[in-house]
Amino acid sequence: MSSQLRVAALLVVLLFLLERSSAQLNATFYSISCPNVSSIVRGVIQQALQSDARNGASLIRLHFHDCFVNGCDGSILLDNSGSIQSEKDAAPNANSTRGFDVVDDIKTALENSCPGVVSCADILALAAEASVSLAGGPSWNVLLGRRDSTTANQAGANTSIPSPFENLTEITAKFSAVGLDTTDLVALSGAHTFGRAQCRTFSSRLYNFSGSGNPDPTLNSSYLATLQQTCPQNGSSTTLANLDPTTPDTFDNNYFSNLENNQGLLLSDQELLSTSGAATISIVNNFSANQTAFFQSFAQSMINMGNISPLTGSSGQIRSDCKKVNGG
Numbered sequence: 001m002s003s004q005l006r007v008a009a010l011l012v013v014l015l016f017l018l019e020r021s022s023a024q025l026n027a028t029f030y031s032i033s034c035p036n037v038s039s040i041v042r043g044v045i046q047q048a049l050q051s052d053a054r055n056g057a058s059l060i061r062l063h064f065h066d067c068f069v070n071g072c073d074g075s076i077l078l079d080n081s082g083s084i085q086s087e088k089d090a091a092p093n094a095n096s097t098r099g100f101d102v103v104d105d106i107k108t109a110l111e112n113s114c115p116g117v118v119s120c121a122d123i124l125a126l127a128a129e130a131s132v133s134l135a136g137g138p139s140w141n142v143l144l145g146r147r148d149s150t151t152a153n154q155a156g157a158n159t160s161i162p163s164p165f166e167n168l169t170e171i172t173a174k175f176s177a178v179g180l181d182t183t184d185l186v187a188l189s190g191a192h193t194f195g196r197a198q199c200r201t202f203s204s205r206l207y208n209f210s211g212s213g214n215p216d217p218t219l220n221s222s223y224l225a226t227l228q229q230t231c232p233q234n235g236s237s238t239t240l241a242n243l244d245p246t247t248p249d250t251f252d253n254n255y256f257s258n259l260e261n262n263q264g265l266l267l268s269d270q271e272l273l274s275t276s277g278a279a280t281i282s283i284v285n286n287f288s289a290n291q292t293a294f295f296q297s298f299a300q301s302m303i304n305m306g307n308i309s310p311l312t313g314s315s316g317q318i319r320s321d322c323k324k325v326n327g328g
């Protein structure tokens, strides 16, 4: 090979590596352009928690529902418009996802300090971490550098986000479709250690489970009685129950001991332990016995989820209003 050819080949390899690295996220992405980004996000969330302790839970759920649809690209935040069919109207989100006002407050605070710099997709990732650590859970270095989509995918939101009525095989397949494994599924389900769920998401377990005429046999009987009081037959389908009946607003590993006590609220929660022979069982038991193991896995799995198909480099845009495409 002539030396000129060799230099050209080296250049091609270098360009390839550069391109690849620009498609990856990193923890210092805003260290020059918006050095206080994490504390700004955290400050707004602290405020929001004072008016409603549920807000942190609602924010991490937004990041999850964002990442499972076209990757972590802020698509869930777009409102309906001429070209956008909002993901907010998809079945898993309609009358359910919340916290959008807090995202807007964070965006306003960031635009004041570092205009045009921090993406809405990164706001969701940062808000998820701040919400977990403010509730007593682990902290981790959030990887950053995502950009915002100019499109939404309502149909994708209807098909890709797991439903509380699906069985473990179906839910595992939805995680696997975005590159997440069984440990990610169990660890991330541990986010149901805080926040609320509406009666309509679990009432099928309370009276006539799968047409049996009886409640779900995997429900602890005194927990069942409490839930039947909260969600009477013919009562309101939107009444709220705590996902974790023991420590509703704290991020801890009680979610997993609840499962061991047959106190999983959603069918999809209890299935992690009650599906016979499932690979999830030993992971649940480990996280129940060892909060440190849960926190470590949770942080790693949040990073894994946050890495789902981000837009980077010159793809997408930095929206100036999370609800709208720039200029739209």
Ligand code: HEM
Pocket (backbone or CB within 6 Å): 054, 056, 057, 058, 059, 060, 061, 064, 095, 096, 097, 098, 162, 163, 164, 165, 171, 188, 189, 191, 192, 194, 195, 196, 197, 198, 199, 201, 243, 266, 268
């Ligand atoms: C494994 C599959 C999952 C299913 C089937 C599922 C389903 C649900 C459902 C039905 C609700 C209640 C919604 C309502 O009643 O309006 C809920 C709430 C919640 N989910 Fe999940 N979820 C899953 C995984 C996750 C993951 C991976 C996270 C985050 C890492 C998460 C975080 C939350 C939080 C924090 C809430 C409470 C939100 C609030 O209070 O506003 N979930 N989930």
